[in-house]
Every structure is written in C-alpha cells, then in structure tokens.
Amino acid sequence: MHKEHHVTSSEIIRDVVIGMSDGLTVPFALAAGLSGAVSSSALIVTAGIAEIVAGSIAMGLGGFLAGRTEVDHYNSELKREYNEVEQVPEQEKAEVKEVFAGFGLSVGLQDQIADELSKDKKKWVDFMMKYELGLEEPNPNRATKSAFTIGVSYIVGGIIPLSPYLIIHTAQEALYYSCGVTLICLFIFGYFKSKLTGQPALSGAFKVVVIGALAAGAAFGMAKLINGG
C-alpha cells in the first residue's frame, strides 16, 4: 500500500523548540552584552538568572493564556455557527456551496453536497468550523502542558550560556567559553529542530547559529557603546 510521509511534528516538540531557541539565544546575548560592559561574572549571573526567570514566566504564561484564548475563541465561534445553521440555514448552505465553487465543482454537485451535509447539524457545523473558518478544535488540556514545556525549555536553554559565568570569575574570560558552548548547542539544537520539521538540517542549524551570534554580537557592541567603548 502507498503510504504518505507528510511532515507532522508533535506539539510538545514544537513547544520545546519555541522555549529552547529563545532560551539559548536571549540569555546568551544578554550575558555577552554585559561582558562588554562589566568585569564581574557575579553580576552577569544575577542579570542572566533574572532574565531566565522573567523570560520563562513571560513565555510560559503567555503560552498558557494563548492556549486558553484559543479554546475560548473556538467555543464562541462554535456557538455562533450552531446559531447560524438554526437561524439562517439557507445562508449557511450558500457558504458551503461557495467553498466548493472555489474548487470548480459543478453547481449541481454543490447543491447535493449542501443538502446532504445539512442533514446532520453537528457534522455541518464541524465542516463550517474547519473549512469556512479554518479552525481546528483545540485540546483544552494542552494550554497547561504547553506553558510548562515552553517555560522549562527556556530555563534549560538559558542555563547553558550562563554556566561558564558561574565557574569563571572574570566575565571577559567566561564569555569565550559561553560563546563556544552556546554556539555548539545552538548548532546541535538547530540541526535536530530542522530534522524534526523536515527542513535541510545543516542549513537550518547554520541559521540558528547565525541568529544567536548576531544577537550576542549586537548586544555586546551596544553595551560597549553605552559604556563609552
């Protein structure tokens, strides 16, 4: 039997990718930037941890609320569609026909589809939700899990660039190790992320590294500039 291999990356992986890619990049660039302005690693660790705490809460809770909003939005549109198939069924049938007119089906066939579909209100509404409005039913439990996964991934990602500053007391020296370890991790991360989303792995990895390096370089340069170079 013929089997299709379309790309479907799981939602958990998507959340890990979202959290970790920002977690690796932003605390890394912040620490690099501060290394251009202060010499004590202790201060950079404080700033880095404050950033990781702030970023993980903002992203995690942000993800949670976005998920909740999606569920609310879906439910309110669902209610509206149920009302509409009750109150203006002819209008809703015309909308079903419009969908198929768009794909060049004959008027006769459009009518048949609309008639058959309208016999089962639940399926009719399902059809309108999915194909008129483009809305998939969200999983109500996903918001919590998603928040947690994104938040934890951000923390895990953020600890990596910060770790050299925990061990080495001179910021400028720690910066070299932070760059080394983070760019390697960004490369590995970008490689697997690209593999999982069905993109060319090497160029994907390279892109992720470039974003991290650019962000860190720009933050470093800006911090030096503010402090009179």
Added chain:
Amino acid sequence: MHKEHHVTSSEIIRDVVIGMSDGLTVPFALAAGLSGAVSSSALIVTAGIAEIVAGSIAMGLGGFLAGRTEVDHYNSELKREYNEVEQVPEQEKAEVKEVFAGFGLSVGLQDQIADELSKDKKKWVDFMMKYELGLEEPNPNRATKSAFTIGVSYIVGGIIPLSPYLIIHTAQEALYYSCGVTLICLFIFGYFKSKLTGQPALSGAFKVVVIGALAAGAAFGMAKLINGG
C-alpha cells in the same frame, strides 16, 4: 443580507502583539530583577538595552526564518501533492473521499466529488493542500515584514519600562516609576489586544498585567536571593 462577523485579526496586528507583549514584559522584569541586586541605574540601562537588542534580533530574525521555513515547507508539500496526483491518482481520490466520509456524506456523493475534483489538477492539489494537509499558501513577502514588525515592536515595548532608569539614578527609586508606567501600558496594551482578537477586554487586560507583574516580582525575588537578600 445576512452578514457574518467572524473574528479576523490582521497579520500585522498579530506581529505587533507578539513583539510588544514580550518587549513590555521581559525588559521590565529584567530591570526590576536587577533593581533588587544593584543600586546604579546606569548598569540596569546597559543590561536592559543589551536585552532589547538581543531580544529584538532573536524574535525578529526568528520570525523571518519561521516565515521562510513556512514558504519552503508549503512549496515542498505542493510539489509532493502534484507528484501524487500524477502517480497515484486513485490513492489521492480515496483521500478526497475520506475527507467527506468524515462529514458523513454518502459514498455515491463522495465518488462524484472525487471524480469532478480530479478533472482539474490544480484545483485538486489546492484542495488536498488545504483540506487534507491544512496548509494555507503563505505570502512569500510576509516573512521580511513580519520580522521587521516584531523586532520594532519589541524595541518600542522594551524602551517603556527602561525609560525611568534613564532619568532617575537610583535604581530602587526608578523601579517604582518603571512598575507604574509599565503596568499601565500593559493594561492598555492588553485591553486593545483583547478587543482586536475578540476577547473580553477587561479580563484580557488584567491577564497581561498579571503576567508582567509575576515575571517582574519573580525576577526581583530571585535576584535578591542570589545576592543574599
């Protein structure tokens, strides 16, 4: 004529929301966190600007690459579908029927739809892309605009919580003003964001404020803890 008022927020607004909600929250929380550990505003300004630079690049470029990836993904799936309707048309017809079987249409009607649809290969592939795979054709120019909008929104958002530290030299004093101005801005931002996405505006605004306050409070507490309270 009956008119439907389904919610459609424009893509630019979505990008502004993405950039600004993180821009207002994370630099705010970072500055608040550092205010718990250092007394000089100058250092907080340096860290804050380094963070804004890093965050706007990471988010902006991240958005740009995500957009490019979406275009690439769409095009590779499109090519695959064209190959499939050429090489395994019966299998693809069966997939069309499956879609409509899911909505409870009769087998006879499923056959008619598959037959009519398969007469025009372009429309057939369009149908498969949209309804089997759930993929909308992305606008190839959007990635650049999206990157720019997200990046600039992050910078605009980030400057707000940082501005009191630019004027007031004692960090602990600047913190009060930063909290005041940022929480007000988060409220206004959350209010309009909720309006635009069709959510209850007041509770939406409240949620955004709570995330910001929690992130800042946690960052402050953590920074105090690291520095021995």
